[in-house]
Amino acid sequence: MSKSKVMWKRFRERLAEIRWEVRRRYYIFKENVNKKTAKPKAAVKGFFKKYLVQPFKKYICNPIKNGYVKFTKTKVGGFLHKYIFHPVAYFFNRFVFRPLGQVFNRNFFHAMIYLLPALILLCIFTFYPIINSIILAFYKNYTPVDKMFDGYTLDNFRDIIARPGFVAALRNTAIIVFISVPISVIISLFVAVMLNSIKRLKSFFQTIFFLPYVTNTIAIGLVFSYMFDYRYGLINKALKVLGIAAIHWKDAQASYFNAMTTLMIYIIWGSLAFKILVFTAGLQNIDKQYYDAAKVDGTTRWRIFRRITVPLLSPMIAYITITSLIGSFKTYTTVVAIYGEEGRTAGGKDLRTIVFYVYDYIMGGKALNPGELSRGAAASLILFGIILVFTLIQLYVSKKRVHY
Amino acid sequence: MEVRLEGLTKQFDETVAVDNLTVTLESGKLIGLLGPSGCGKSTTLYMISGLLKPTKGRIYFDDDDVTDLAPEKRGIGLVFQNYALYPHMTVLQNILFPLENLRINRKEALARAVEMAELVGIKELFDRKPSQLSGGQQQRVAIARALVKKPRVLLLDEPLSNLDARLRLQTREEIKRIQREVCITTIFVTHDQEEAMSISDEIIVMNKGVLQQKGAPQHVYNHPINLFVSKFLGNPPINTFEGSIKNGKIYVGDVELGVTKFKDQDVIIGIRPEDFRVDENGFMVKVDEIDCIGRDTTLHFTLGGKHTRALIPSDSVLGNPEYVHISVKPDKIHLFNTDEAGELVNE
Ligand SMILES: Nc1ncnc2c1ncn2[C@@H]1O[C@H](COP(=O)(O)OP(=O)(O)O)[C@@H](O)[C@H]1O
Ligand SMILES: [Mg+2]
Numbered sequence: 001m002s003k004s005k006v007m008w009k010r011f012r013e014r015l016a017e018i019r020w021e022v023r024r025r026y027y028i029f030k031e032n033v034n035k036k037t038a039k040p041k042a043a044v045k046g047f048f049k050k051y052l053v054q055p056f057k058k059y060i061c062n063p064i065k066n067g068y069v070k071f072t073k074t075k076v077g078g079f080l081h082k083y084i085f086h087p088v089a090y091f092f093n094r095f096v097f098r099p100l101g102q103v104f105n106r107n108f109f110h111a112m113i114y115l116l117p118a119l120i121l122l123c124i125f126t127f128y129p130i131i132n133s134i135i136l137a138f139y140k141n142y143t144p145v146d147k148m149f150d151g152y153t154l155d156n157f158r159d160i161i162a163r164p165g166f167v168a169a170l171r172n173t174a175i176i177v178f179i180s181v182p183i184s185v186i187i188s189l190f191v192a193v194m195l196n197s198i199k200r201l202k203s204f205f206q207t208i209f210f211l212p213y214v215t216n217t218i219a220i221g222l223v224f225s226y227m228f229d230y231r232y233g234l235i236n237k238a239l240k241v242l243g244i245a246a247i248h249w250k251d252a253q254a255s256y257f258n259a260m261t262t263l264m265i266y267i268i269w270g271s272l273a274f275k276i277l278v279f280t281a282g283l284q285n286i287d288k289q290y291y292d293a294a295k296v297d298g299t300t301r302w303r304i305f306r307r308i309t310v311p312l313l314s315p316m317i318a319y320i321t322i323t324s325l326i327g328s329f330k331t332y333t334t335v336v337a338i339y340g341e342e343g344r345t346a347g348g349k350d351l352r353t354i355v356f357y358v359y360d361y362i363m364g365g366k367a368l369n370p371g372e373l374s375r376g377a378a379a380s381l382i383l384f385g386i387i388l389v390f391t392l393i394q395l396y397v398s399k400k401r402v403h404y
Numbered sequence: 405m406e407v408r409l410e411g412l413t414k415q416f417d418e419t420v421a422v423d424n425l426t427v428t429l430e431s432g433k434l435i436g437l438l439g440p441s442g443c444g445k446s447t448t449l450y451m452i453s454g455l456l457k458p459t460k461g462r463i464y465f466d467d468d469d470v471t472d473l474a475p476e477k478r479g480i481g482l483v484f485q486n487y488a489l490y491p492h493m494t495v496l497q498n499i500l501f502p503l504e505n506l507r508i509n510r511k512e513a514l515a516r517a518v519e520m521a522e523l524v525g526i527k528e529l530f531d532r533k534p535s536q537l538s539g540g541q542q543q544r545v546a547i548a549r550a551l552v553k554k555p556r557v558l559l560l561d562e563p564l565s566n567l568d569a570r571l572r573l574q575t576r577e578e579i580k581r582i583q584r585e586v587c588i589t590t591i592f593v594t595h596d597q598e599e600a601m602s603i604s605d606e607i608i609v610m611n612k613g614v615l616q617q618k619g620a621p622q623h624v625y626n627h628p629i630n631l632f633v634s635k636f637l638g639n640p641p642i643n644t645f646e647g648s649i650k651n652g653k654i655y656v657g658d659v660e661l662g663v664t665k666f667k668d669q670d671v672i673i674g675i676r677p678e679d680f681r682v683d684e685n686g687f688m689v690k691v692d693e694i695d696c697i698g699r700d701t702t703l704h705f706t707l708g709g710k711h712t713r714a715l716i717p718s719d720s721v722l723g724n725p726e727y728v729h730i731s732v733k734p735d736k737i738h739l740f741n742t743d744e745a746g747e748l749v750n751e
Contacts, residue, residue, distance in 0.1 A: 287486075287488065289484045289486065289488035290488055290490060292450075292455050292482075292484070292488070293482070293484060293488040293490075294501075295455060295475050295476070296453055296454075296455065296475045296476065296480065296481075296482045297476060297501060297502035297505050297553070298474075298475070298476025298477075298502075298505045298506070299476075299501075299505050300505075303504075303505065307490075307501070308490060311490075311492040312491070312492060314492075403491070403492035
C-alpha cells in the first residue's frame with residue numbers, strides 16, 4: 001500500500017471513532033436531560049403509554065403507515081403522494097394543526113378553567129343576547145308572541161333609515177358626541193391641572209367637583225330644568241342682573257339651538273366629575289421632578305402643560321376620550337332628564353338620539369306588532385356599527401399619539 | 405463663576421433643613437457637598453438653583469444677588485438624582501428642550517446639542533427614548549441637557565447613586581473629565597465620602613444642616629476639625645477612644661499614646677487605622693485577628709475596651725504573631741473635646 005493510502009485509511013478510522021464518541025456523548029446527554037425533566041406523574045403516563053398509546057400505534061397506526069408506504073412505492077401512488085397528499089398534509093400540518101396546537105396548549109386549558117365562571121355568565125347575559133339581536137335584525141315580520149317569521153330580509157334597516165326623524169336622531173347624536181366630548185375633556189383637564197396646583201383646600205375642591213358623580217342624573221336634570229326656566233330660572237335672573245334679555249332655554253318657544261345648548265351644558269357638566277377624578281389621579285402619578293426640571297429651563301406654564309403634562313397624561317386622555325365617546329353615542333337618560341320621555345321640547349323641537357329609536361320599537365306595547373322588535377334590533381346594530389367605527393379610528397389615532 | 409452663600413437657612417415647618425450656611429464656592433472648581441442622608445444637601449442645592457426659596461440668607465453669583473431670581477434667570481444646569489428625563493421625548497428632544505425655551509433657532513440648537521452629545525459621548529443614541537438607555541447613558545443625557553444652555557453653574561444631585569458599583573467608578577471619572585473640559589463651577593452632592601474625596605477639588609462637609617468643614621479633600625481628611633468630620637471621612641473609619649491628658653501625655657486607660665502641649669483634661673482620641681505603625685518601643689497589644697490583603701494588613705485588637713483597626717504594611721509583621729508592639733505616628737493623634745460638638749482641643 002502506498003503511504004497516502006495508509007494515511008487516508010487512518011484518517012477514516014479516526015473519523016469513525018469521533019463519530020461514535022459524539023453519538024455516545026449525545027446519548028448520555030439525552031439520558032441526563034430526560035432524568036432531569038422526568039415528572040412525578042411519569043408512572044401514570046407510563047401506564048397510559050404502555051397499555052393505550054403503544055398498542056394503538058402498533059396495531060392501528062403502523063399498519064396504516066406501512067400500507068401507505070407500500071402504496072407510494074407503486075407508480076400511481078408515488079405520483080399522488082408527491083404532488084397531492086404530501087403537499088396537502090404538509091400544508092395542514094404547517095398552517096393549521098401546528099398553530100392550533102400552539103393556541104390550545106396546556107396553558108390555554110388552565111386559563112379556561114379559571115375563566116369558565118365569568119365566561120358562562122358573559123355567554124348567558126352578553127354574548128347570547130348580542131348574537132340573538134343580530135339575528136333578530138334580519139328577520140322578516142317577526143312576532144314575539146308566537147315566535148314566527150317569514151324568512152330573512154334587510155328591510156328592517158331600510159325601514160329605520162327611511163323613517164322620519166332618523167336623520168334628525170343621527171344629527172342630534174353626532175352633535176352631542178362631537179361637541180360635548182372634546183369640550184368636557186378639555187375643561188376637565190384644565191380643572192384637574194388647576195386642582196393639582198392649588199395647595200390649600202385641595203380636597204375640599206376635589207369633593208365639590210366630584211359631587212355630580214354621586215348624584216342621580218334625573219335629580220340633576222330636574223334642578224337644571226328649574227335653573228333654565230324662562231320665568232323663574234336662576235340663569236335668566238343672573239342674565240337680567242348683567243342686563244341681558246331673558247332667553248328661552250328649553251320651553252315651547254325655545255329654538256333648536258337653545259334647546260341643544262341647554263342639553264349640552266347639562267351633559268358636559270354632568271360628565272366632568274368622573275373625568276376630573278381620573279385626571280387628578282393621573283396628575284398625581286407624574287413625577288414632580290419633571291416640573292422642577294422644566295422650571296429650571298425656564299419653561300412657561302403653557303409649554304409645560306403642552307409638552308409635559310399632556311403627553312405624560314395621554315394614556316388617561318385616550319382612555320377617557322374613548323369611553324366617553326362610546327358613552328355619549330348612547331346618550332338617553334340626560335335627554336329624558338330635561339325633555340322627558342318624548343325627547344322633544346314643548347315647541348316640538350326634536351332632541352332624540354339613536355337610543356330613543358331602539359327604545360321606541362321595543363317599548364310601549366308596540367313591540368308585539370310584527371317586525372317591530374327586529375327594527376329595534378336593526379337600530380341598535382346601526383348604533384353599534386357607528387360606535388365601532390369611531391372607536392377603531394380613536395384607537396388608531398391614539399396608537400400614534402399616545403405615549404405609554 | 406463664584407457662588408457665595410451667606411447665612412442661608414431653610415426651614416420646613418418644624419425641621420431646619422439648612423442652618424445658617426455661609427460658604428464661598430470658588431470659580432471653576434468641582435466642589436463636593438458631602439454629608440449623611442437628610443443633612444440638607446439637596447435642599448441647599450435646590451436653593452442655589454432657585455427651586456426652593458430660602459427662609460433666610462442670601463445667595464450671590466459673583467457679585468449679583470440672585471436670591472430672589474427665578475431659576476431660569478440664574479443660568480444654572482441641574483441634574484436630578486433620578487435624572488428626570490422626559491420619558492416621551494427622544495434623547496435629542498430632551499437635550500433640545502431647554503433651548504426651545506430660549507427661542508434659539510433650530511440650526512444652532514442642533515449644533516449645540518451635537519456638541520454636548522459629543523462631549524458626554526452619547527451621539528449615537530439621539531433617537532432612543534430614555535427607557536431604552538442604561539443608567540449610565542441616562543445620566544450622560546441628563547448632564548448634556550443641563551449643559552446645553554451653557555449654564556454658569558452645574559448642580560448635580562447624587563448623580564451616581566442610581567448606578568451600579570462598576571459604572572459608578574467609571575462615571576465619576578467621566579464627570580470629572582467633563583467638568584475639566586467645560587471648566588464650569590460644579591457642585592456635586594453625595595453622601596458617599598469616597599466619591600467626594602476622589603473627584604472633588606474641594607469638599608464641604610455638612611451635618612444636620614450645619615456646615616462642618618470646607619477644604620481640599622486631603623486636607624479635610626488629615627485635619628478634621630471635629631469628631632463628626634473625622635468619623636465621616638475615611639474607610640475603614642477612624643478609631644476613637646475615650647482618653648485623657650495627664651502632664652502633657654495622652655493616655656487611653658493606662659496606655660500612653662503620645663505627647664501633647666495641651667492642659668490636663670478628658671478627651672476623645674481619634675486615630676486613623678493607617679496612622680498606627682509597628683514599633684519595638686511602642687505599647688504591646690494582643691492581636692485578635694489579622695487580615696492580610698496584599699500590600700496592607702489589618703490588625704484587629706482591643707484598646708481602651710474598644711475594637712480597633714490598624715492598617716500596616718504587610719512586610720512589617722511576620723506570620724501570625726499573638727502580640728505586637730505598635731505606636732502612633734507623631735502628630736497623627738486627633739484630640740477632640742468630650743462635649744457634643746466634639747471640636748478639636750485647643751487649649
Ligand atoms: N419639602 C419638604 N418638606 C418638609 N421637609 C423636608 C422637605 N424637603 C426636605 N425636608 C427635610 O429636610 C431635611 C433635609 O433634606 P434633604 O436636603 O433632602 O437631605 P439630603 O441631604 O439627603 O439631600 C430632611 O430632614 C428632610 O426630611
Ligand atoms: Mg438628597
